[in-house]
Amino acid sequence: MSSEIKEVKVIQQQQKKERKPKQKAPKVDKEGTKIDTRKRLDKEGNFPEWYSQIVVQSGLIEYYDISGCYILKPSAYGIWENIQHFMDTRIKKMGVENAYFPCFVSQATLKKEEDELNGFTPEVAWVTKSGQSDLQEPIALRPTSETIIYPAFKNWISGHRDLPIKVNQWCNVVRWEFSHPYPFIRTREFLWQEGHTAFATQIEAEKECHQILELYASVYEDLLAVPVIRGKKSKGETFPGAYYSLTVECIIPTNGRSVQAATSHHLGQTFSKLFQIEFEDEDNKKQLVWQNSWGLSTRSIGVTIMTHGDNKGIIVPPRAAQKQVVIITLHHKGSPNDEMDAKAEELTQILLDNGIRAFADTNEMHKPGWKFSEYEMRGIPIRIELGPRDYEGKKVVIVRRDNGTKSESTWEDLIQNIKKTIDEMHHDMYEKALKARDAHLIKISTWNEFMDSLDKRCSCLAPWCEGEECEKSIKTRSATESIERAKSQSDKEQAILTGSAKVLCIPLKQDSLPEGAVCFQCGKKATTYGCFGRSY
Amino acid sequence: MSSEIKEVKVIQQQQKKERKPKQKAPKVDKEGTKIDTRKRLDKEGNFPEWYSQIVVQSGLIEYYDISGCYILKPSAYGIWENIQHFMDTRIKKMGVENAYFPCFVSQATLKKEEDELNGFTPEVAWVTKSGQSDLQEPIALRPTSETIIYPAFKNWISGHRDLPIKVNQWCNVVRWEFSHPYPFIRTREFLWQEGHTAFATQIEAEKECHQILELYASVYEDLLAVPVIRGKKSKGETFPGAYYSLTVECIIPTNGRSVQAATSHHLGQTFSKLFQIEFEDEDNKKQLVWQNSWGLSTRSIGVTIMTHGDNKGIIVPPRAAQKQVVIITLHHKGSPNDEMDAKAEELTQILLDNGIRAFADTNEMHKPGWKFSEYEMRGIPIRIELGPRDYEGKKVVIVRRDNGTKSESTWEDLIQNIKKTIDEMHHDMYEKALKARDAHLIKISTWNEFMDSLDKRCSCLAPWCEGEECEKSIKTRSATESIERAKSQSDKEQAILTGSAKVLCIPLKQDSLPEGAVCFQCGKKATTYGCFGRSY
Secondary structure (H helix, E strand, C coil): CCHHHHHHHHHHHHHHHHHCCCCCCCEECCCCCEECCCCCCCCCCCHHHHHHHHHHHCCCEEECCCCCCEEECHHHHHHHHHHHHHHHHHHHHCCCEECECCCEEEHHHHHHHHHHHCCCHHHCEEEEEECCEEEEEEEEECCCCHHHHHHHHHHHCCEHHHCCEEEEEEEEEECCCCCCCECCCECCEEEEEEEEEEECCHHHHHHHHHHHHHHHHHHHHHHCCCCCEEEECCHHHCCCCCCEEEEEEEECCCCCCEEEEEEEEEEECHHHHHCCCEEECCCCCEEECEEEEEEEECHHHHHHHHHHCECCECCCCCCCCCCCEEEEECCCCCCCHHHHHHHHHHHHHHHHHCCCCEEEECCCCCCHHHHHHHHHHCCCCEEEEECHHHHHCCEEEEEECCCCCEEEEECCCHHHHHHHHHHHHHHHHHHHHHHHHHHCEEECCCHHHHHHHHHCCCEEEEEECCCHHHHHHHHHHHHHHHHHHHHHCCCCCCCCCCCCCEEEEEECCCCCCCCCCECCCCCCECCEEEEEECEC | CCHHHHHHHHHHHHHHHHHCCCCCCCEECCCCCEECCCCCCCCCCCHHHHHHHHHHHCCCEEECCCCCCEEECHHHHHHHHHHHHHHHHHHHHCCCEECECCCEEEHHHHHHHHHHHCCCHHHCEEEEEECCEEEEEEEEECCCCHHHHHHHHHHHCCEHHHCCEEEEEEEEEECCCCCCCECCCECCEEEEEEEEEEECCHHHHHHHHHHHHHHHHHHHHHHCCCCCEEEECCHHHCCCCCCEEEEEEEECCCCCCEEEEEEEEEEECHHHHHCCCEEECCCCCEEECEEEEEEEECHHHHHHHHHHCECCECCCCCCCCCCCEEEEECCCCCCCHHHHHHHHHHHHHHHHHCCCCEEEECCCCCCHHHHHHHHHHCCCCEEEEECHHHHHCCEEEEEECCCCCEEEEECCCHHHHHHHHHHHHHHHHHHHHHHHHHHCEEECCCHHHHHHHHHCCCEEEEEECCCHHHHHHHHHHHHHHHHHHHHHCCCCCCCCCCCCCEEEEEECCCCCCCCCCECCCCCCECCEEEEEECEC
């Protein structure tokens, strides 16, 4: 049984368990001490279960009665809104305009693409009825919108002055996948942005394709504190019809698995040929436009949770968090509790007025200890404690979620200290994630080393021939051999993961190959370093 | 043939014509003079055709090859983004959080609602296949999300401290209507926000229901410069399951038809009973929650276009426009054209830096006159002209789209003058629309006066009994009698519209009824003034 299949079972069991019970706050005894009725979290020991548990316990998502569909609760959607804001302001500066295209594709249009490009058909959801009536023709729900948008491009473009065209939409898409669903990472409906652009020249198109890749890297690195590898997809992994696909790949340190985190495709003239998108150039000659398409989805939230979370809960990177700061007053008998609560509300308002997403919890139902665990589980980046002594000294204590460090701040300096803490915490979270990632990304040169590092839950950099046959062999051979390895090592403490590995990308930043380097798999002349591993 | 059916035919013909041809800029002769190949616009003479033409010619929408679906081009989607921003900041201040729920509903859940409430089933689009495989069970696309969201509410709520819950989502919904589609106004897929809230007490719920209505009125009045009537829906027009529905209604002066512009429903305990959404109150007693749902859609863009447009094109209210200002340089031989262009770009940047959505058109391909018409068609609220004399005097000319008035501004005072112009223009557009609306809203007291005013393309205020039978009679009787009237008056210049009229709303702001007032239709005792007319 492959690790993927094992994971499916675990997840399916999780889903059954989690779909029904109410997501309440943990129970407390009479003293207000938390009685933990939740499952113990063990990120290192059982990562798939940790993830399935934590996305629910932290209040990010809720399972839904249609498989592969999840409810994004406000704390998850709030991260998405911050990603949207980050992206949207930057693409608008690049001259991209938002638009909205229908979610339906006619069978005829989809077939046109399908015949040529062998795209998404197996995953397409079809609407065939309205009310009690059959539709004349089935209509597909968009898995992506190339076939919806490019016929419009044909109408919008006639001369070179109509170019470039740069549109983007924020929308839902549907891919009715049969592999096991996984919250955020593989869902049948997901939210994304899809950018679609057309240029007069290939140079301009390729330049943008790389700019967008850099923007995606920035979303991960500068907003989500997640390190990524910028790379190009191998032939076998390129978007159907694209000349090439650029990608940012995240490696999840805990299991060494990679996630394709966002892609920017240079479509070249494939679609302009297919949909006859032509323009008259300055010499009045008809030319086909050069196109890109690029997308980043709610999958990014899953990557972030996987990267940063611990056994206390999720850790939301502070720049992306829906709520960045919680202020908790520490009530004691005989303390000026009402005044402390009023001060907490006042500080909250000051933080809000300064663009910091804060809230106060002055509720008396739970003791501070209960609240601390609760907001740690929810991943609120910064906790501010206001106790009687702090109140007296006109101070607060600032506690970071990522490493628990405490510092004091006067009320006066609170804004600047919180801003500083946000930046430092972001920086430290990124550096920690980078270190962990690098520890799970091993440079190897032989097949055996490759299989060994997979067993150690690592992805690899290896000299590669870039051959299409070799690409296929990597998949089949790693699948077969990992099963054999698992059999012979079943007594080990940490079970060996099985399942096929593949080319994740060819990193854009390349070390130079050693003289006479050969492919780690087939032994032919190596032409590049590739990045290999198991993926989601 | 009813007016609606007539309109269908016109629109269907329009669609056939408009679906194929490219939406290019108008042709120009050698001198750069515009050769108008577009249809002449005649808002007063043929309103349905004017609307169908103008939404395309102005570049707001593009027809799509699936009936009832339209592409929202950037200038339309930009209006939606401004509506979103306006709404979103205000609902967040009310404590509403955004979330995202799946677009799919299982048959079982939908049926549960259907059996009880007789909701949307005839309009529901069903997914029955994925790829080549049949789904085990058909799955519906959301026509609205009560049945999707409220089972989650059940999980989120256990005690009174979990209340209130206030969530909202920005999303697409699908209603596969069989009546004729009409851009923005009646489309099979549309964008909207849907707010869903739950409270411990009815008082809180009802208070919010009215607050939201006032917010919707503000979107129309303060952002879109469209006057609305705040009202309550009659029994026959109330949302299925709601205790009552509040509505803002717009009357389109040109034909006197009303548009239901946004609704806020007080659902009472209907859905909490259906989905068993209970909480323990402070005395540990189980109680059902009190709920509201409220929505505003892209229909609002259609209302705005219908209200303000003229025979030169659309007029986008300045606060809502994607682009608020275009700067056009007036090139002449021997003038410092390059310097003027540079200044135009500089002023554009200054405007952008001050939050005004401006762009410059310094393109030499078209003469200024061509550009003037083009941007008038596109409804850009403010045109800034920069000619040689203006340049010399360090000035510009500001031209308003709504009334063509011109004023001068020095470069130094530009920001404040543009801000002033935006506010004045908004105010004047609203006042003009209100005057036109009031001229098409007549107070009457007899059935004959009612039919007469429908013939004059007006909606009416009339004393009404609020009886359910009477409500039905108004529909049937107005349909029959308008056909008779049309027959007997076929020689008149402006053809009488036919089709049934109905109760639009019961205005919240009521004049006191005269002593002994009777219902305009059935003669029973009148209990209120109702608003009546034909609607979209």
